[in-house]
Amino acid sequence: MMYINRRNFVKLSLTALGGTILTGCGGVGFSSATPTPNGYQFYKVMTRGETIIADGERFKIDLFGGSVHLSNNGIITFDAVDENKRKGIFQIGVDLNKRTPLVDWKRVALLIGDELADERVVSSYRSFDVDEHGNIAAVLEADIRASEDHYGAGLYVDVDQTGFEPVLIAGQTFNSGQSMSSGIFGDVSYSDKNVMTSAHHVATDHSSKSDSLMHIPDSNLDDMNILLSSGEIVTETNHTASSFGLIDHNSSGEYSTDVFVANATLARSSERNSQGSVKIKGNVNVPKNLQTRAINADSVVSDGAAYGTRISSNGDIWSIQEINDDMTLFKNDVVIISTGDDTEVGEVLSISPGALGTDGTYYFTAIVQNSAFAATTLFAANGSEVIPILSAADILSENGAHIKDILFGTTTKHVDSENRLAFLCALGDNTTSLIIGIPV
Incomplete structure (x- = not known):
């Protein structure tokens, strides 16, 4: 059993760069782009105020946490808070073959206060993601009130709904004991039971410290690969990595992430462009010296930020770049849409990160201004066209309630293999609901 007390945890955590790691929501295109779905039918599958009863637990949803994941087998994973301020991660199984989607089962995957297989008691969850099969990977924080030897967070996986098991926890050695x-x-x-994460670690002799981008095949720490670490040069730039932002990878081993960098030649100067961010991509199945590189040599952003990277099944990178309040959505290095552009529903004021379908269609939200008001709209893009799917004031087909707001892009998994969508909506009947969208 692995233990870490307060003294050792503080000693380790103080070595983190800056004390923290970030965690983690038409232009010219390609003539061979996949056709964009023409329309959707939308259905409520869960609403604020409903109760989840499973495994002896009774949980009444007071607030949705914001995260929604849709797996290919109809499993929707989300987080929520009840009226007693308990937080948890939940799953429902939805039969999407019915004329109207039907919830077959509900599950409490995790509640704050649960005791895990390694005897740690959960005080909070941080980042979590769900793969195509409904398996969950999560960063869980230990409650020191349960044990003074349980400091720090750990990376855990819940495979086949059997409960969370540890992969890498505070104080644990890895990388052949180094x-x-x-x-x-x-x-x-x-993705497909393979974990990618960024984590802070120290040498076992405390001679060095790093933030690293890690790939853990089949959640087996013995097979872990470090892809890039702080202080290393990002290939095709003259910048060194400092820390990592949002991460996305697919079942083919291709990955992308946002990296915060420092100019290797200007790092000690006060020049504004000594720091910045860059989008990188790679593939875990190629030699290490070829694995990770900047998307292009001129991709370092020093006056703003590049973020929200998403990678498609064929390796295309979608991301947002923000400079001086101007936001642009890119597919690789091609501009798709920018703030100030006109769409069918109004002028774009801001853009949020989105999610990809397996056919390469990218779904995202933007706040648009029309003659009456500014509101959120859900769009689909394929590289050559951007089409609105759902906007504030639209009427849901199921019961006539109009849309007040749309929450989409908080995870990478809002879309399944058939371009069905799962997301949250605030509705005109003063409810907040978990929504399924099905192409028609």
């Missing part, structure tokens, strides 16, 4: 986890993690991406 490294020790400090219990500080960033974002998590989970």
Whole structure:
């Protein structure tokens, strides 16, 4: 059993760069782009105020946490808070073959206060992701009130709904005994039972410290690969990595993430462009010296930020770049849409990160201004066209309630293999609901 007390946890955590790691929501295109779905039918599957009863637990949803994941087998994973301020992660199984989607089962995957298989008691969850089969990877924080030897967070997986098992926890050695986890993690991406995460660690002899981008095949720590670490040069730039932002990877081993960098030649100067961010991509199945590189040599953003990277099944990178309040959505290095552009429903004021379908269609939300008001609209893009799917004031087909707001892009998994969508909506009947969208 692995233990870490307060003294050792503080010692490890103070070595983190800056004390934290970030965690983690038409232009010219391609003539061969996949046709964009023409329309959707939308259905409520869960609403604020409903009760989840499973495994002896009774949980009445007071607030949705914001995260929604849709797996290919109809499993929807989300987080919520009840009237007693308990937080948890939940799953429902939805039969999507019915004329109207039907919830077959409900499950409490995790509640704050649960005792895990390694005897740690959960005080909070941080980043979590769900793979195509409904398996969950999560960063879980231990409650020190339960044990003074349980400091720091750990990376856990829940496979086949059997409960959370530890993969890497605070104080645990890995990398053939050369490294020790400090219990500080960033974002998590989970695909086909393979985990990618960013984490802080120290050398077991405390001679060095790093933030690293890690790939853990089949959640087996013995097979872990470090893809890039702080202080290393990002290939095709003259910048060194500092820390990592949002991560996405697919079942083919291709990945992308946002990296915060420092100019290797200007790092000690006060020049504004000594720091910035860059989008990188790679593939875990190629030699290490070819694995990770910037999307292009001129991709370092020093006056703003590049974020929200998403990678498609064929390796295309979708991301947002923000400079001086101007936001642009890119597919690789091609501009798709920018703030100030006109759409069918109004002028774009802001853009949020989205999610990809397996056919390469990218779904995202933007706040648009028309003659009457500014509101959120859900769009679909394929590289050559951007089409609105759902907007505020639209009427849901199921019961006539109009849309007040749309919450989409908080995870990478809002879309399944058949371009069905799962997301949250605030509705005109003063409810907040978990919504399924089915192409028609």
